[in-house]
Amino acid sequence: MNSSSEVVWAVVPIKSFAQAKTRLSSVLPPEDRQRLACAMADDVLSAIGASGKADVLCILTDHGSPAVDELARRHGALALLDLQVASVPGLNAAITGVANLAHSKGADTVLVIHSDLPLLNANTLDLIMQKRDTLQGPKRAVLARSKDGGTSVLLVNQASSFGYRFGADSYASHRAECRRLEYTVASIEQLSTSLDIDTPDDFELLRLAAQAGRCGPRTTALMTALCPYVSMHAMEPAL
Secondary structure: OOOOOOOOEEEEEEOOOHOOOOOOOOOOOOHHHHHHHHHOOOHHHHHHHHOOOOOOOEEOOOOOHHHHHHHHHHOOOOEEEHHHHHOOOHHHHHHHHHHHHHHHOOOOOOEEEEOOOOOOOOHHHHHHHHHHHHHHOOOOEEEOOOOOEEEEEEEEEEEHHHHHHHHHHHHHHHHHHHHHHOOOEEEOHHHHOOOOOHHHHHHHHHHHHHHHHOOOOOHHHHHHHHHHHHHHHOOOOOO
């Protein structure tokens, strides 16, 4: 846990595994896409636990399922449906709802981490906290940019007052929100936070990373099992 009196809620949004990673349909059948999404989420949750940086771990999902319930049980996480914490649909409303819930429990710092970061590890989370500790002022934020301009990790205090902007080009939108609210900001540029898995090209990078031993154990084990299948189906470059 954190050495200071600060209480941190880590929030991992997880979309329904049944609809997961549809852009990988040219290289993986539906069952394997579900298995991959679950394995990556499992490793992200393990990295958060290993870092000791979260006092409360929360899985935020749009659709309850036995697989999500099992992840929550094994990682000691609180599982919440989007509509349990927000009256309107959408990820940003749901994260705001979790931030409000955290505030009601005495916690004002929220760490949002996407579930498809197979290279994430405890050292990266240590770096994020160290970056935050170098910042001055009452309102501080650390952002990690994904390869497509999204925000893969966001750490903010006074979290219930922050305007979340996840979606297309969210990194730039979050930076603008920080300027509007006068946050001091740090960014990190790490492969472990920039590589999220959406496209066949990403999947090839994931295969190479797994072969190099850079992924979490669940993802590595699954990729080892999938590689014979993948090698029989040459992946075409993205158009």
